[in-house]
Amino acid sequence: MIAFIVRRLLLLPLVALGVTALIFALLQFLTPAMRASLYITDPKQLNALPDIIRKYHLDQPVYVQYGDWLRQVLHGDLGWSETAREPVADAIRGFFPATLELAMYAFLCILALGIWLGTASAVNKDKLIDHLSRVTSISGASLPTFVWALLLLMVFYGHFGWFPPGRLSLDADLYVRSGKFHVYTGLMTVDALLNGQGWIFWDAVRHLVLPVATLTYYLVAVLVRITRSSMLETLRADYVRTAQAKGLPRRIVVDRHARRNALIPVITLASLLFIGLLSGVVITESVFNYPGIGRWGVGASQQLDIPAVTGFALIFAGLLVLGNLCADVLYAVVDPRIRLQ
Numbered sequence: 001m002i003a004f005i006v007r008r009l010l011l012l013p014l015v016a017l018g019v020t021a022l023i024f025a026l027l028q029f030l031t032p033a034m035r036a037s038l039y040i041t042d043p044k045q046l047n048a049l050p051d052i053i054r055k056y057h058l059d060q061p062v063y064v065q066y067g068d069w070l071r072q073v074l075h076g077d078l079g080w081s082e083t084a085r086e087p088v089a090d091a092i093r094g095f096f097p098a099t100l101e102l103a104m105y106a107f108l109c110i111l112a113l114g115i116w117l118g119t120a121s122a123v124n125k126d127k128l129i130d131h132l133s134r135v136t137s138i139s140g141a142s143l144p145t146f147v148w149a150l151l152l153l154m155v156f157y158g159h160f161g162w163f164p165p166g167r168l169s170l171d172a173d174l175y176v177r178s179g180k181f182h183v184y185t186g187l188m189t190v191d192a193l194l195n196g197q198g199w200i201f202w203d204a205v206r207h208l209v210l211p212v213a214t215l216t217y218y219l220v221a222v223l224v225r226i227t228r229s230s231m232l233e234t235l236r237a238d239y240v241r242t243a244q245a246k247g248l249p250r251r252i253v254v255d256r257h258a259r260r261n262a263l264i265p266v267i268t269l270a271s272l273l274f275i276g277l278l279s280g281v282v283i284t285e286s287v288f289n290y291p292g293i294g295r296w297g298v299g300a301s302q303q304l305d306i307p308a309v310t311g312f313a314l315i316f317a318g319l320l321v322l323g324n325l326c327a328d329v330l331y332a333v334v335d336p337r338i339r340l341q
Contacts, residue, residue, distance in 0.1 A: 008328050012321065019317040020073065023310065024066050030306065032058040035065075037306050038079045039072065073314065079307030083300040088311040091296065096315070097186025098167060099285070099292035103277035104187075105208055106215040111270060114220045118227025118266075119259055122235060123250075133224055140221030149214045149287040156210060163209045165288040172203040211288045215281060219273055226269050230262040237261075271327035279316045 027035055036052040057064045072078075078088035086094075121133040156163045167188065168176065175181055175197075176188075184194050189208070192201035234240060235258050243253045282294040293312070300308035 008325055012325060015321050016318070019321060020070060020314070021066065023313050023317065024069055027069075027306075027310065028062065034306055038069065038310060039077075040080045040307070078311040078314070081300065081305055081308040081311070083303050083305040083308050084296060088307045091308065092293065092311055092315060093186075095291060095293040095296045098188075098290065099278060099281075099294060101187040101189065102208065102211055102215075102281070102285075102290065102292060103274065106212045106219075107270075107274050107277055109212060109216040110220045110223060110273065113216065114223025114270075115227055115259075115263075115266065117220070118224045119231055119254065119262075121224065121228045122231030123254055125232065130228075133228070137221040137224045140217050140219075141225075143218075145214060145218050145281075145283045146287055148217060149210070149284055152210045152213060153287065163206050165207070165210070165290070167204070167207050167291055168200070169203050169207075172200045175200065207288075207290075211281075211284050211290055214284050214288075215277065219277075223266065223269060223273070227262070227266050230265050231258060234258045234262040267327055267330045271323045271330075275316075275319050275323040278319050 027038075032053050033049050035058055036049045036056070039052050039056050053059055056068050076089050078092075080086075081088045081091045084091035084094070117129075117133045117136075121130045124130050152163075153165065157165065167173075176183075181191070181195055181197070181200075184191050188204040189201055192198070192204060237258075240253060240258050244250075279294065281292070282298050284290070285292040285295040286298075293315070297309070297312040299305075300312065
């Protein structure tokens with residue numbers, strides 16, 4: 001197992017280098033003046049673009065430019081974001097924890113419901129729970145995200161006033177910004193508990209309920225269908241029939257033999273879903289006025305904020321590489337045969 005993980009880790013720098021090369025290649029379609037904004041760390045430098053072009057060799061061959069840009073990225077200097085009015089690295093540190101918090105809660109709900117409902121649907125094929133899960137999957141996948149989000153917002157906030165949009169209420173936000181609240185992780189629910197402020201924790205949870213419910217209903221539909229089809233294929237396998245013929249209890253056959261082997265495609269899909277959530281769910285964050293990295297990325301692209309868009313692309317690419325690495329490790333945990341490949 002350790003040798004398998006080491007092999008994957010050795011490939012990680014090469015993959016990361018290839019990703020950065022691809023992003024830089026796309027930047028070559030821009031003019032040197034536009035690419036010079038990647039090296040600006042203060043808005044006052046905008047008046048010195050010719051000097052920046054000469055300093056960072058933007059009029060030199062591509063490999064020279066790539067070396068300078070890569071060194072800058074490795075030092076965490078991603079330029080100045082006009083959209084956020086701060087350096088790109090600071091903007092990412094500010095927006096990403098909100099998206100991470102939303103993604104974590106949504107992913108846990110999606111994973112738990114998707115695997116449970118997909119397994120129950122396959123085991124009870126053509127029964128009531130199977131029909132209900134398929135109806136849920138079809139409706140969740142066909143209903144646009146913004147429609148479901150607006151319906152939830154209209155009912156549970158507009159009518160009942162239970163779950164407001166945003167990330168915090170005004171009182172909680174003022175307390176967090178007052179200096180009495182210490183930010184440890186950027187995850188509001190976690191930091192509230194670490195600060196011993198239970199009322200801020202519940203306020204943050206209230207604001208997370210509707211975005212998490214929207215993402216769960218929309219994305220769990222995909223996971224249910226994949227889990228169901230994988231489980232149906234596994235339940236027809238010879239080794240499962242042999243286990244049933246030996247008289248093993250149904251729960252042991254399903255949990256230890258069938259579901260474990262059916263999780264390979266589920267792991268692949270789950271890793272992609274989580275990466276998609278971390279890259280920012282734009283529509284959900286926009287409808288619920290949630291200050292995540294996705295909403296910032298869209299605003300940056302609309303204003304042609306090149307450093308911000310490039311930083312967003314680098315973060316998303318890095319998450320994709322790490323997500324694939326985690327998926328490979330989970331493959332080996334679920335199926336030991338993969339470790340020998």
